[in-house]
Amino acid sequence: MNLSSLLRSVRKSLEAAGVPSPGVDADLLVSHGLKIPRSGLYLDPARELSPAEESLVMDLARERAKRLPLQYVTGECEFMSLTFKMKEGVFIPRPETEVLVDAMTERIEADSLKSHVMLDLCTGSGAIAVSLACHFKTGLVVASDISPLAVEIARENAILNGVNDIMRFVVGDGVGSLGSITRSDCEHGFDAITCNPPYVGSAEIDELDPEIRDHEPRIALDGGDTGLEFIESMLPRIASILTGRGIVGFEIGETQAVPVEAMFKNAGFEMTEVVKDLNGKDRVIIGRRA
Numbered sequence: 001m002n003l004s005s006l007l008r009s010v011r012k013s014l015e016a017a018g019v020p021s022p023g024v025d026a027d028l029l030v031s032h033g034l035k036i037p038r039s040g041l042y043l044d045p046a047r048e049l050s051p052a053e054e055s056l057v058m059d060l061a062r063e064r065a066k067r068l069p070l071q072y073v074t075g076e077c078e079f080m081s082l083t084f085k086m087k088e089g090v091f092i093p094r095p096e097t098e099v100l101v102d103a104m105t106e107r108i109e110a111d112s113l114k115s116h117v118m119l120d121l122c123t124g125s126g127a128i129a130v131s132l133a134c135h136f137k138t139g140l141v142v143a144s145d146i147s148p149l150a151v152e153i154a155r156e157n158a159i160l161n162g163v164n165d166i167m168r169f170v171v172g173d174g175v176g177s178l179g180s181i182t183r184s185d186c187e188h189g190f191d192a193i194t195c196n197p198p199y200v201g202s203a204e205i206d207e208l209d210p211e212i213r214d215h216e217p218r219i220a221l222d223g224g225d226t227g228l229e230f231i232e233s234m235l236p237r238i239a240s241i242l243t244g245r246g247i248v249g250f251e252i253g254e255t256q257a258v259p260v261e262a263m264f265k266n267a268g269f270e271m272t273e274v275v276k277d278l279n280g281k282d283r284v285i286i287g288r289r290a
C-alpha cells in the first residue's frame with residue numbers, strides 16, 4: 001500500500017466510526033505512526049510502505065475508531081506550544097485553558113515580586129503548572145491532583161520540559177492536600193493559585209462526546225449537581241493559603257461567571273475579573289482581595 005492509499009483508508013475508517021474530524025485525525029495518526037511531519041505527508045504520495053508500517057498505522061486507526069481521544073492514541077498533546085505526554089486516565093488539556101495561563105501570566109508579571117510561589121490545583125497532566133514554570137523559570141510551582149497517575153504524568157511532563165527543578169508534586173484531593181503543602185513548601189502562602197476544576201454538572205456528562213464521556217477521567221469533569229460544588233468548597237481554603245496580595249484564577253464553564261463571582265466575593269476576593277476565550281465565552285475568573 002502507498003502513503004496516499006493509507007491516508008485514504010485511515011480517513012474512511014474514522015469516518016465510518018463517526019469521528020468528528022476524520023481527515024485531520026487521519027493525517028495526525030499517519031504522521032505520528034510513520035514519524036513524518038504533517039507538512040510532509042503529501043510530498044510523496046506514491047511512497048510504498050512496508051507491511052509493518054501499514055499495520056502499525058492501522059492499529060492506531062482502530063484505537064481512534066473506538067473513539068479513544070487522539071491524544072490517548074498518540075500518547076502526547078500540545079499545550080501553550082509545549083509538548084506534553086498523555087495517557088488514558090489523565091485529563092487532556094483544552095485550548096481554552098491557555099486563556100487561564102495567559103491571563104495569569106500577564107497579571108503575575110505586572111506585580112512587583114521577583115519570584116513567585118505558585119500552586120496549581122487539579123493539575124492533571126501538569127499543563128498549567130508546567131507552562132507557568134516554563135514561562136517564569138524561577139520561583140516554585142507546586143502541582144497537585146487527587147489522581148496518582150495524573151501526578152506521575154505531570155512530573156514526567158515537568159522533566160520533559162526541563163522545569164522539574166522548580167516544581168513540587170502532591171497527590172491529594174485539593175482541600176485535604178493543601179495543609180501538607182503549606183507546611184512543607186511555603187509557610188508564607190502562595191502568590192498565585194490556578195485551577196481548572198471539575199465544573200461540568202453530573203447529569204451533563206452523559207451528553208458529552210463519547211471521547212470525553214467514555215474515556216476521560218470523570219473526576220476531572222464532574223462538579224456535582226450544579227457543576228459548582230468543587231469550586232465552592234475550594235475557595236475558602238484557597239483564601240486561607242493565598243498571600244495578602246495573591247491572585248487566584250479558575251477556569252469556569254461559559255454560563256458560570258455570575259454564580260462563581262458571587263462565590264469569589266463570599267470567600268473574600270472582592271476584586272474579580274472575567275476573561276473570555278477565543279469564542280467570546282466567559283472562561284476564566286481571576287480574583288484578588290480588595
Ligand code: GLN
Pocket residue numbers: 094196197198199200212220221222251
Ligand atoms: N472544558 C471541559 C470540557 O471539555 C470541562 C473541563 C472541566 O470540567 N474542567 O468539557
